[in-house]
Amino acid sequence: MEDPGIPEFGSLKEELHYWKEQAVKHQHSADEAREELQEFQLMSRDYEAELETELKTYETRNRELLTANNRLRMDLENYKEKYGTQHSETSHQMSILEDELTEATSMLDHLQKYIRELEQANDDLERAKRATIMSLEDFELRMNQAIERNAILENELDDKENLLESVQRLKDEARDLRQELAVQQKQQTHGGIGEASQSPSLSSAPGPTPTPSLLSSVPSVNKDENGDATASHLTTSARISALNIVGELLRRVGNLETKLASCREYVHEQPAGRRPPTASPANGLVKRRS
Numbered sequence: 001m002e003d004p005g006i007p008e009f010g011s012l013k014e015e016l017h018y019w020k021e022q023a024v025k026h027q028h029s030a031d032e033a034r035e036e037l038q039e040f041q042l043m044s045r046d047y048e049a050e051l052e053t054e055l056k057t058y059e060t061r062n063r064e065l066l067t068a069n070n071r072l073r074m075d076l077e078n079y080k081e082k083y084g085t086q087h088s089e090t091s092h093q094m095s096i097l098e099d100e101l102t103e104a105t106s107m108l109d110h111l112q113k114y115i116r117e118l119e120q121a122n123d124d125l126e127r128a129k130r131a132t133i134m135s136l137e138d139f140e141l142r143m144n145q146a147i148e149r150n151a152i153l154e155n156e157l158d159d160k161e162n163l164l165e166s167v168q169r170l171k172d173e174a175r176d177l178r179q180e181l182a183v184q185q186k187q188q189t190h191g192g193i194g195e196a197s198q199s200p201s202l203s204s205a206p207g208p209t210p211t212p213s214l215l216s217s218v219p220s221v222n223k224d225e226n227g228d229a230t231a232s233h234l235t236t237s238a239r240i241s242a243l244n245i246v247g248e249l250l251r252r253v254g255n256l257e258t259k260l261a262s263c264r265e266y267v268h269e270q271p272a273g274r275r276p277p278t279a280s281p282a283n284g285l286v287k288r289r290s
Contacts, residue, residue, distance in 0.1 A: 166252060
């Protein structure tokens with residue numbers, strides 16, 4: 001069977017000429033293919049050399065990476081161990097901190113409760129303080145009153161002592177006057193006797209309230225060398241006035257003794273811790289003047 005691509009030849013010469021052209025064409029294609037093969041072989045050798053170089057480089061890099069990978073694996077294992085240790089320690093510390101937090105929370109609740117109790121106690125103490133201050137002010141007022149009263153009573157006590165001295169002196173003078181009146185009653189006439197008989201009734205009558213000026217106006221009784229009372233310069237009215245003064249002084253002495261007894265009872269009734277201090281007469285006079 002003939003090739004459909006081969007044309008039909010009319011003569012042998014045409015067929016020969018055709019096959020020569022085909023041979024030249026194929027020879028030319030073979031030369032080009034040979035040149036391309038040579039160029040491909042050269043390029044292949046270059047590529048092979050480059051690939052071998054790159055392969056060596058990559059192998060070296062691969063060995064380095066394997067070494068680094070092994071080192072990193074060892075580091076990773078060490079880090080895992082350290083992480084496990086740190087994790088266990090951290091867990092232990094967290095449990096301890098949680099316990100401490102629980103204790104601190106309970107302590108905080110206890111302290112808050114204690115603070116509320118302290119505030120309540122502080123309020124109670126403030127109320128008690130205010131009540132104590134009021135009681136203290138009342139006690140100071142009563143103590144000042146008691147001090148003033150004691151000062152007055154001490155002044156009156158001093159007056160009583162002075163009055164007692166004056167009373168004693170006046171008693172002596174009255175005794176002397178009575179003796180003198182008894183002597184004069186024997187010597188005087190009937191009119192003098194009647195006047196002397198009125199002296200007891202006058203001496204019993206209430207006289208004026210004695211004052212220091214009145215006491216100073218009472219004449220003193222002089223005694224001579226023989227001890228006899230000489231009161232010839234005294235009048236009958238002066239003697240009666242002296243007797244009245246003596247009676248009034250005795251009455252005042254009795255009143256002072258009653259007041260002094262009541263003051264002593266008041267002082268004894270006061271508690272030992274609240275008993276006011278004894279004030280001197282000078283302090284009492286200063287307080288009365290202020």
